Amino acid sequence: MATLFKNKVLTQVGTTPVQIAQTAGNSRATVIGLSLTNLLADKAVMVSVMLTDETSTTGYYLKDVMIPPGGSLRAVNGGEKLIVAASNELMVVSSVDDSVDVLMSFVEIV
Numbered sequence: 001m002a003t004l005f006k007n008k009v010l011t012q013v014g015t016t017p018v019q020i021a022q023t024a025g026n027s028r029a030t031v032i033g034l035s036l037t038n039l040l041a042d043k044a045v046m047v048s049v050m051l052t053d054e055t056s057t058t059g060y061y062l063k064d065v066m067i068p069p070g071g072s073l074r075a076v077n078g079g080e081k082l083i084v085a086a087s088n089e090l091m092v093v094s095s096v097d098d099s100v101d102v103l104m105s106f107v108e109i110v
Helices: none
Strands: 003-013 018-022 028-038 045-052 058-067 072-076 082-084 089-094 100-109
Touching: 003 018, 003 089, 018 028, 018 100, 028 045, 028 058, 058 072, 082 089, 089 100
Parallel strands: none
Antiparallel strands: 003 100, 018 089, 028 072, 028 082, 028 100, 045 058, 045 089
16 A cells, blocks of 8 residues: 655636546545645635535535635644545635645555
């Protein structure tokens, strides 16, 4: 079983949900860091992070959390972990077009 340390960078996320991570049926991932940054200097944004499981059920990890202008949110940090099990998908969306950068550090287990 291989363990791979990886980063994922998404820029200018907007009002259409964007996939941060997706696991295949034979793999899983552990998110060890997730940072969301508001790129706008004059407007707060609301962000949501959703997880869809292998039965296509979607739940919120974060829902409509405000990030102030130019601010950041550390959604996973300080020893906290988020498990993305086999055949799961992690997505992010913002309330404003082209407004959020996403940085995710994770361990992929295949």
